[in-house]
Amino acid sequence: MVTAEKPTRIQKVRREEILEAALEEFSRNGFKGASINKIAARAGMSTPRLLYHFEGKEALYRALLKSTLLRWLGPLELLKDAGDPVEEVCAYIRRKLEMSRAYPRESRLFAQEILLGVPLGKQEVFAPLREIFDAKIALLQRWMDEGRITRVDPHHLMYSIWATTQHYADFAPQIAELSPQKMPVLFEAAEAFLLPMYRRTLEVR
Amino acid sequence: MVTAEKPTRIQKVRREEILEAALEEFSRNGFKGASINKIAARAGMSTPRLLYHFEGKEALYRALLKSTLLRWLGPLELLKDAGDPVEEVCAYIRRKLEMSRAYPRESRLFAQEILLGVPLGKQEVFAPLREIFDAKIALLQRWMDEGRITRVDPHHLMYSIWATTQHYADFAPQIAELSPQKMPVLFEAAEAFLLPMYRRTLEVR
């Protein structure tokens, strides 16, 4: 098994190959539904070879959560106090929607994890999330206190933004089935619906 | 194996016991993550005994989807042309939110299914959904044409309502982790946030 020392050149390459295959399989089948055999096959290697680079299925899954978390949290980190608060939130929503469009696998991976009650990744996911989340909630609260956006429950505002944007990644099959619009137009229409809704909700009148 | 004839008294009882256990296991672990052994154990019977009443794991899952679908679609069916359209939509949102609170397992079951690309239940879920969905979209469209609610994309309005309400069931662990509010207050606050948002979005000004 691989040592805990700094990764060698080969280890870095292999881990990347494995993580890519793992993202595909885990996001498509969930933790229990995915098998390390299939992940290994998708990465073009044998199971023992995969297990040389990751201690086991759960360790691989945790590593995957960890490696995708930054990208997943990226849009929220960029939400800061610069310019019009309403437009700041709108820009955040645009970024989240773009995430759903460009990286649906990552979204589904975390959706799975949370849906099944966060059996693993409690610290991998929630600990880093909490920190940044609390800070942004405080920012929203301040904007409300300053009268720059309408006073609403900031937690539920955030949940609502998450729900409406991630929905387009997590429930894509349903939307594809029910929507007359197809892929490029669909996301434009989603944005054209969501931004006015949040503007009306947040603009002080 | 059980015949295709009308179910006997015993069959009705057993199928109920099994479906209840299946709802618990499937909603908690997903299709692949759940095992008929554990479902049988939870229902207080042996695996062969379960398999006498349902043809197999997939058949059981399909039967479960079918038996839960009515309850899941219930709130939407009640959306009709009576009284103020804005308040009709608000009432729908309240019902959906109440569903998330009272029947989170059903919500998670369908969320799972859709998240994993609707591998099964394509006809069990989507066919009945389409029919009622299209009718309600037409209703929303008519309200807009009549100038009784603001003109927005009715599809995305519906997705948004689904997303924001089901979120409280499907992502409950995350919300529980991040929210200062606990169970009775949490849903009241959710409603207090969502209803004004949709009122502002839909009220004609």
Added chain:
DNA sequence: CAGCATTTTTACCAATGGGTAAAAATTCAT
């Protein structure tokens, strides 16, 4: 209560799952 149909139990099984041990091959540092 006899006899037939239904239901349940018992005893299995093949496939797949995650994982290991150790030999073989390859890479790396001197």
Added chain:
DNA sequence: ATGAATTTTTACCCATTGGTAAAAATGCTG
């Protein structure tokens, strides 16, 4: 180029899973 360290392959193993066959028990009907 050689010895040590790393990486990969080969050959396994055990637990769980979905599922079956047939006997045993139970329920139902005249």
